[in-house]
Amino acid sequence: MSPLLRLLILTQLAFNVGFFAVLPFLSEHLGAALGMAGWLVGLVLGLRTFSQQGMFVVGGALTDRYGVRPVVLAGCALRIGGFAWLGYADGTASVIGAVLLTGFAAALFSPAVESEVARQAVAREKAGDGPRTDVLALFTVAGQAGAFVGPLLGALLLAVDFRTVCLAGAGIFVLVLAGHAWLLPGRVSGRAGTDGGGPVADSNSGSGPGPEGRGAVRALLGNRPFLALCAAYGTYLLAYNQLYLALPAEVERAAGSQAPLAWLFALSSLLVVTAQLPVTRWAAARLDLRRSMAAGLLILSAGFALVAAALPAGSTGTVGLLPAAGFVALLTLGQMLIAPATRAWLPDLATPGRLGLYTGALSSVSGLIVLAGSAATGSLLDAGLPPAAVWLILATLPAAAIGVLPARGRGPGGPLS
Numbered sequence: 001m002s003p004l005l006r007l008l009i010l011t012q013l014a015f016n017v018g019f020f021a022v023l024p025f026l027s028e029h030l031g032a033a034l035g036m037a038g039w040l041v042g043l044v045l046g047l048r049t050f051s052q053q054g055m056f057v058v059g060g061a062l063t064d065r066y067g068v069r070p071v072v073l074a075g076c077a078l079r080i081g082g083f084a085w086l087g088y089a090d091g092t093a094s095v096i097g098a099v100l101l102t103g104f105a106a107a108l109f110s111p112a113v114e115s116e117v118a119r120q121a122v123a124r125e126k127a128g129d130g131p132r133t134d135v136l137a138l139f140t141v142a143g144q145a146g147a148f149v150g151p152l153l154g155a156l157l158l159a160v161d162f163r164t165v166c167l168a169g170a171g172i173f174v175l176v177l178a179g180h181a182w183l184l185p186g187r188v189s190g191r192a193g194t195d196g197g198g199p200v201a202d203s204n205s206g207s208g209p210g211p212e213g214r215g216a217v218r219a220l221l222g223n224r225p226f227l228a229l230c231a232a233y234g235t236y237l238l239a240y241n242q243l244y245l246a247l248p249a250e251v252e253r254a255a256g257s258q259a260p261l262a263w264l265f266a267l268s269s270l271l272v273v274t275a276q277l278p279v280t281r282w283a284a285a286r287l288d289l290r291r292s293m294a295a296g297l298l299i300l301s302a303g304f305a306l307v308a309a310a311l312p313a314g315s316t317g318t319v320g321l322l323p324a325a326g327f328v329a330l331l332t333l334g335q336m337l338i339a340p341a342t343r344a345w346l347p348d349l350a351t352p353g354r355l356g357l358y359t360g361a362l363s364s365v366s367g368l369i370v371l372a373g374s375a376a377t378g379s380l381l382d383a384g385l386p387p388a389a390v391w392l393i394l395a396t397l398p399a400a401a402i403g404v405l406p407a408r409g410r411g412p413g414g415p416l417s
Helices: 003-020 023-033 038-053 056-066 068-088 092-126 132-157 162-183 211-221 224-243 246-255 261-286 289-313 317-349 355-381 387-404
Strands: none
Touching: 003 023, 003 068, 003 092, 003 132, 003 162, 023 038, 023 132, 023 162, 038 092, 038 355, 056 068, 056 092, 056 355, 068 092, 068 162, 092 132, 092 317, 092 355, 132 162, 132 261, 132 317, 211 355, 224 246, 224 289, 224 317, 224 355, 224 387, 246 261, 246 317, 246 355, 246 387, 261 317, 289 317, 289 387, 317 355, 355 387
């Protein structure tokens, strides 16, 4: 791979190490150390998610206008300030300000890095250096490895205090900022005639609020294949979000506590790190992008159906946890098919020169779907239905999403078909 691609993939690793060193311990800190009520903790966490996912479209548009380098550097600087502020925040207003700053930082650097990785992956494929999904799978592996290492680092530093954890997270982003200021080319990406990759001569080509920018947004909102991809991807994210909503309730039922959750999350990370590349290469050789996403969504449904089928037996203990472990494994396998295929498909659906905008919009639109769907799922869990019925209803959602996938996909190593 090119030095730029290696830098961007290692960036994803570092981003997630720094982020996940802090995030898993935030709710406990807010509740236990700062004494916030449960509803307020939930509000703070929701605001963080909204300031990140909901604002991805802004970061993507800024990337199209100004290029990758300034947007990534600005995002890293904001994340450093947000983490440092969070470490010293001791009141509701200051905590909210810190988490909003922390979330918006990712809304800048994440779509910038993701869109450039996709752009470079397309250029590499066109040059005959391998399918684009290989690069995007490695990007996923790097992120998952960071998500695995980050909590371990945070747990070690939590022995000192939460402020130390936050400052360590900020320190990681200081290193990322310094590395990018030194290594990232000054005119990467932006608006070329295509999104095929490589530097461009002019990265200030207008994706802002002027008539051209508004026209780009109107074109995006009228791009039905792209919106269909957002709907399917948002359904996948909603299913994946059940790791934090439905799964804890099932683990509590089977084990009497949520202690096994840590092992199940470790299982998910281990599967991605070890199996993502082989799964992606298998799919690239045999499936086009639509079939890869459809297979992933079907596997997600199978994971929910597995738990629904096992619940009537009422097993507890180790045996009772086996369906939950199977659910995590199937959910992770579905993710391994869906996530790289989505990123690989996106450049084919985006307007030329607007990949940053489309990358950000994918996360923002999908995030809104998850926000609405999570509220509905939470109500479903509280509705008093038999647990097996709840899991069966959840199983229908990914299967239904197959029907909204765009009709066209890229064949193995070939053109759109």
